[in-house]
Amino acid sequence: MSGGVDSSTAAYLLKKQGYNVIGVTMQIWQEESECRMQAEGGCCGISAVEDARRVARVLDIPYYVMNFRDVFQKKVIDYFVREYLDGRTPNPCIACNRYVKWESLLQRSLEIGADYIATGHYARIRHLENGRFAIANSATAAKDQTYALYGLTQEQLAHTLMPVGDYTKPEIRAIAEEAGLPVAHKHDSQEICFVPDGDYASFIERETGRKLPSGNFVTREGKILGKHRGIIHYTVGQRRGLDLPMGERVFVTEIRPDTNEVVIGKGADVYADTLKANHLTFMGIPDLPLGEAQHFLAKIRYNHRGTGCTVRRTGEDEITCIFDEPVRAVTPGQAIVYYRDGYVAGGGIIQ
Amino acid sequence: MIYLDNAATTRTAPEVVSEMLPYFSELYGNPSSIYGIAQESKAAIDKARESIAHVIGSRTDEIYFTSCGSESDNWALKAAFEAYGDKGKHIITTKIEHPAIRNTCEYLERERGAEITWLDVDSEGRVDPAAVERAIRPDTILISVMTANNEIGTIEPVREIGEIARAHHVLFHTDAVQAFGQIPLNVDELHVDMLSASGHKFNGPKGVGFLYIRRDVKIRSFLHGGAQEHNRRAGTENVPGIVGIGAAARRAETYLGDKIKKEIGLRNYLIHQIRANVPNVKLNGPDPEAPVQTHQSQNVQHQNAFQGQFVNQEQSVYKEGSLHQDEDIQKHCALTSDLGNRLPNNVNFSFEFVEGESLLIMLDMRQICASSGSACSSGSLSPSHVLKAIGLSDSLAHGALRMTLSEENTKEELDTVVLAIRDIVRRLRGMSPKYEAYLSGNEQAETEAVYSETAAE
Numbered sequence: 001m002s003g004g005v006d007s008s009t010a011a012y013l014l015k016k017q018g019y020n021v022i023g024v025t026m027q028i029w030q031e032e033s034e035c036r037m038q039a040e041g042g043c044c045g046i047s048a049v050e051d052a053r054r055v056a057r058v059l060d061i062p063y064y065v066m067n068f069r070d071v072f073q074k075k076v077i078d079y080f081v082r083e084y085l086d087g088r089t090p091n092p093c094i095a096c097n098r099y100v101k102w103e104s105l106l107q108r109s110l111e112i113g114a115d116y117i118a119t120g121h122y123a124r125i126r127h128l129e130n131g132r133f134a135i136a137n138s139a140t141a142a143k144d145q146t147y148a149l150y151g152l153t154q155e156q157l158a159h160t161l162m163p164v165g166d167y168t169k170p171e172i173r174a175i176a177e178e179a180g181l182p183v184a185h186k187h188d189s190q191e192i193c194f195v196p197d198g199d200y201a202s203f204i205e206r207e208t209g210r211k212l213p214s215g216n217f218v219t220r221e222g223k224i225l226g227k228h229r230g231i232i233h234y235t236v237g238q239r240r241g242l243d244l245p246m247g248e249r250v251f252v253t254e255i256r257p258d259t260n261e262v263v264i265g266k267g268a269d270v271y272a273d274t275l276k277a278n279h280l281t282f283m284g285i286p287d288l289p290l291g292e293a294q295h296f297l298a299k300i301r302y303n304h305r306g307t308g309c310t311v312r313r314t315g316e317d318e319i320t321c322i323f324d325e326p327v328r329a330v331t332p333g334q335a336i337v338y339y340r341d342g343y344v345a346g347g348g349i350i351q
Numbered sequence: 352m353i354y355l356d357n358a359a360t361t362r363t364a365p366e367v368v369s370e371m372l373p374y375f376s377e378l379y380g381n382p383s384s385i386y387g388i389a390q391e392s393k394a395a396i397d398k399a400r401e402s403i404a405h406v407i408g409s410r411t412d413e414i415y416f417t418s419c420g421s422e423s424d425n426w427a428l429k430a431a432f433e434a435y436g437d438k439g440k441h442i443i444t445t446k447i448e449h450p451a452i453r454n455t456c457e458y459l460e461r462e463r464g465a466e467i468t469w470l471d472v473d474s475e476g477r478v479d480p481a482a483v484e485r486a487i488r489p490d491t492i493l494i495s496v497m498t499a500n501n502e503i504g505t506i507e508p509v510r511e512i513g514e515i516a517r518a519h520h521v522l523f524h525t526d527a528v529q530a531f532g533q534i535p536l537n538v539d540e541l542h543v544d545m546l547s548a549s550g551h552k553f554n555g556p557k558g559v560g561f562l563y564i565r566r567d568v569k570i571r572s573f574l575h576g577g578a579q580e581h582n583r584r585a586g587t588e589n590v591p592g593i594v595g596i597g598a599a600a601r602r603a604e605t606y607l608g609d610k611i612k613k614e615i616g617l618r619n620y621l622i623h624q625i626r627a628n629v630p631n632v633k634l635n636g637p638d639p640e641a642p643v644q645t646h647q648s649q650n651v652q653h654q655n656a657f658q659g660q661f662v663n664q665e666q667s668v669y670k671e672g673s674l675h676q677d678e679d680i681q682k683h684c685a686l687t688s689d690l691g692n693r694l695p696n697n698v699n700f701s702f703e704f705v706e707g708e709s710l711l712i713m714l715d716m717r718q719i720c721a722s723s724g725s726a727c728s729s730g731s732l733s734p735s736h737v738l739k740a741i742g743l744s745d746s747l748a749h750g751a752l753r754m755t756l757s758e759e760n761t762k763e764e765l766d767t768v769v770l771a772i773r774d775i776v777r778r779l780r781g782m783s784p785k786y787e788a789y790l791s792g793n794e795q796a797e798t799e800a801v802y803s804e805t806a807a808e
Binding site: 111 | 712
């Protein structure tokens with residue numbers, strides 16, 4: 001329970017359905033001293049704990065705070081920092097879901113005698129004809145909540161409930177209000193929770209304890225265009241904040257950590273029609289045999305609407321995706337998630 | 352419900368509550384006023400002050416009431432730092448202090464230019480008085496060492512440290528929040544200049560504490576305002592609270608000998624039963640069951656003799672329903688060293704391959720109240736700095752469970768608790784990949800030390 005309206009209402013709905021519900025808030029990154037200073041917002045601050053506790057009180061369910069700071073540091077923050085230093089753009093929510101929420105929290109929950117963990121995601125878990133579990137977007141969701149969940153295993157999905165997936169956000173707010181939950185009007189959380197100000201570069205510098213050197217903006221051909229502020233300030237496809245007087249719109253098309261260069265290109269250069277991915281996982285389909293290709297709808301970032309794509313297994317841990325039409329800003333470190341009939345079939349990390 | 356978290360807080364004793372009640376709606380006068388009911392309030396405060404002074408052997412005008420133990424600690428440290436600024440900025444403390452001391456020292460270090468020496472402790476949590484002496488510099492203005500640790504119950508060699516501080520003309524403060532009302536304390540015998548305590552830790556109410564300040568200490572006021580508490584702590588007095596802490600102090604003084612005796616019996620029983628029923632455990636803090644070792648001081652032999660007496664008397668101890676004075680103990684307990692070096696009510700175990708958090712939750716589901724370390728505002732758990740300071744690995748520190756008894760606990764309750772722990776630990780280990788690895792002989796290093804310790808018994 002993040003203290004937000006979705007997980008609070010999830011608890012309420014499950015209780016109403018007759019489940020024996022235990023509320024849990026994960027303490028994952030904030031130190032207590034910082035907690036007290038952060039008045040509101042975010043998903044894991046002290047106000048989140050206080051709100052969640054109040055909701056649990058209203059629902060009359062047991063409530064606990066569980067500490068996952070160590071695993072969060074190792075699996076999410078360290079990974080986040082490492083990826084940026086390698087010139088890639090990570091998605092920490094994916095890592096958090098896979099290793100913290102659905103590994104450590106699930107393990108802890110099963111330990112204390114629970115059968116399922118439930119979340120406030122606007123998504124549904126479908127039991128497919130082939131016997132597999134897969135996450136499907138709730139038809140009415142304004143925002144996609146399936147992308148960051150693509151890495152869950154069958155075992156994890158078998159122990160997961162997403163009770164708000166059957167409703168729209170306004171419906172959930174109405175239910176929360178009717179139930180007298182004190183968080184019905186709370187704002188949605190935004191951004192990456194451990195970088196509430198959105199300044200990733202400063203966060204990484206604080207974490208690593210060093211300032212990253214500036215380097216050159218270059219063209220693909222190697223022509224030096226100017227100085228950049230350090231590669232962690234940039235992501236593929238970025239246009240703003242480059243400060244390059246080029247007389248036309250230019251974009252980051254590549255980050256080269258080895259030479260500390262940021263490659264700049266024009267509009268057309270940001271589009272690509274193919275990519276390779278590894279760290280493969282499968283959800284709705286059991287596997288994709290080597291050499292075989294199938295057609296899916298694929299998303300290459302959280303807010304991507306999806307593009308038709310032929311996915312071919314080209315290695316033990318590699319797929320090669322060819323898009324029906326070029327896609328903008330293929331970004332190493334982000335996930336490609338491919339869908340069939342609205343459910344997640346599988347995914348991997350873009351190389 | 353079985354309540355084993357008396358270090359977090361205690362039940363306010365009914366007789367304490369009855370003494371407090373008139374000071375809410377009947378005798379509600381402001382003690383600073385001149386009329387009759389105001390004088391009643393004033394007199395009640397004086398009585399409370401006398402009661403506390405009597406317990407620690409101080410003068411009454413050396414007792415200052417505060418809102419809590421943390422305020423007392425903050426006051427002692429910050430005000431001493433200001434008052435003795437001419438002499439220097441160096442403070443000596445330990446790595447196992449309560450956050451009220453630790454964070455205040457860190458504040459003084461960060462914001463006010465203090466230099467802090469954080470002394471190590473041994474594997475039982477004991478500070479070496481010789482290390483205190485070595486740390487003293489010409490510009491040392493304050494030594495602050497807790498009387499007894501809140502997590503693992505270690506009683507620190509406060510008297511030795513006090514003597515050293517006195518010899519070097521350095522001010523000595525002790526955070527006695529966990530010790531006051533639990534073990535005998537005398538400020539002259541211990542040579543302390545300042546001592547903090549909190550009402551709700553010894554069956555008094557929450558929201559009231561005190562700071563003892565020796566008469567010749569130049570400490571300044573902390574809360575500025577009216578002339579209350581000899582001009583040193585402004586704010587209209589919390590009369591019912593002060594009445595409560597005074598009543599609780601009297602009660603603690605009266606029953607101390609019996610309380611200690613009974614708690615030591617229960618504590619040793621609990622320690623023994625856990626070791627007998629749960630494999631792969633480590634007792635954190637001083638071990639009352641440990642055989643006397645030749646290199647240890649005479650004090651320790653005393654301690655074992657003293658505690659052995661209680662272990663032998665176990666049966667009779669449990670049968671005793673009422674608390675009464677025990678002259679012998681009253682006399683001997685004047686010396687803290689006779690108690691051994693562990694608080695009578697503290698038990699702290701690490702369970703290998705178990706997440707303390709899960710254990711606590713499952714105990715709560717069985718209506719057993721315990722703790723993993725110090726309670727914190729968010730109710731979450733950080734790896735304990737105390738357990739780290741005594742050399743525990745992160746995983747053992749995470750597997751720690753603190754149970755702090757009261758004289759109201761019964762042997763039957765402890766039997767229930769031991770069975771619950773045994774079952775829960777068995778279940779949690781059954782689900783732990785680390786335990787599986789350990790069983791198949793793949794787990795090394797970290798666990799070996801602990802296992803050999805338990806196996807040696």
